[in-house]
Amino acid sequence: MRGIQLSLNQTQKIRLERALEVLQSLSSKANNNASVTVADTIPVNYEDGVLKGHGTSELEGEVVATVCGVVERVNKLVYVRSLRARYKPEIGDIIVGRVIEVASKHWRLEINFSQDAVLMLSSMNLPDGIQRRRTAVDELNMRSIFEESDVVCAEVRGFQRDGSLHLQARSQKYGKLERGQLLTVPPYLVKRRKQHFHHLEKYGIDLIMGCNGFIWVGEHVEAKDILAEDQVNKFEQQNAKSYSSSTSLEEQEQTYTPLETRQNICRTANAVRVLAILGFNITVEVITETVGLSTSLNLDIHEMLGAEFCVLVAESEAERRRLVKKG
Incomplete structure (x- = not known):
């Protein structure tokens, strides 16, 4: 989790820390063998031959990680995929x-x-x-x-x-x-x-x-x-500029986005902003759940960017992942 800068009161800080601890524990259990930090030793089988890739180095006969991330193996190649790297284009993106x-x-x-x-x-x-x-x-x-x-x-x-x-x-x-x-x-x-x-x-x-x-x-x-x-x-x-000035009101209204649709766009956009603030992976499923949570609480669109809703989203995501883990 990256550093979060929100105006939280003491109660909200405690609730958010607990939710993030749950998320971190679930994440570490799922990727206990794959996640590494700087200077962690990467277990390899030297008998099969090893090719050291990005994010790795050899120190005192051992392969160590030079960046934080997840260890990936492709045949003999071992490298560390950084979780917070800049965008690297791939064909078909x-x-x-x-x-x-x-x-x-x-x-x-x-x-x-x-x-x-x-x-x-x-x-x-x-x-x-x-x-x-x-x-x-x-x-x-x-x-x-x-x-x-x-x-x-x-x-x-x-x-x-x-x-x-x-x-x-x-x-x-x-x-x-x-x-x-x-x-x-x-x-x-x-x-x-x-x-x-x-x-x-x-x-x-x-x-x-x-x-x-x-x-x-x-x-x-x-x-x-x-x-x-x-x-x-x-x-x-371009060919009939005079016509654009005399366009009827009905024709102009056809190009307008309905108010309800504009509200849905703003609500969904704020859901994406909240997930980005919390550092959660952004998927359509999590976005729709966040939007649904805001509507179930009868929150106004601008209230979604408040500290309380961010804490509620973190708690909701922690509970969802806990249920998935049990299931």
Whole structure:
């Protein structure tokens, strides 16, 4: 558990410490042989031959850990996986980023990595949906697809020879994200899973868990070619500016997010913030449980960020893991 900075009274401090002690004891029992700290000895079988990897060193004939983490073994390779490392991209990762530059034939995105990522025009579906070569006209219309400050979901394609990270968005599930909140959490709290796209039907929202620590909480969008609609709308606005000024009130209201949905987005976003403050692994199951706890207590959205609710979430998670351990 990382250091928690909350305005707690004496009673809340004691309750939180007890909950964290329970969580730590359950975690240490589950990973007693795998967890190591700096200078801990890692048991190995020298007869089979050992390859010392990241986070390990040899001292007085023994393999010791140089970082805190979990011991991993791949054949003869032994290394320590740091639990709080920075985001390390892998091919196929689902990431969420923000466009910071529209350049020649590509967009540059901030993805919470040591360097920016590149999304090439040739690595994404065009709004017309036709598979063809990109032309000079397509390059001129790049800003009508993505522009600066747009939030985009994409997939890691790989590293180029110059060391740059390249992305791709060749599916309708990727693209621009609108009507929601972008949250930033430590990347180690978001584990790689088979599914990073979640539709919470009960709340009418979408949840995208970026492997890079960027989490998107927004209004649910049906699977359709959103880019095509966006580009058509922008071209219509450019060709008929007078029409936009005379848009009827009914048409404007269709673009608004309902109040209940906005409240659900804010409540879910605060649940993610609370879990990040406590240092818990962020999964869709834990998020929904935290949201359910806040609604069962009839808490206002802003009250979720208070010290009392953080303590209640820690106690609830400790009890849940204890029941799972018994089961």
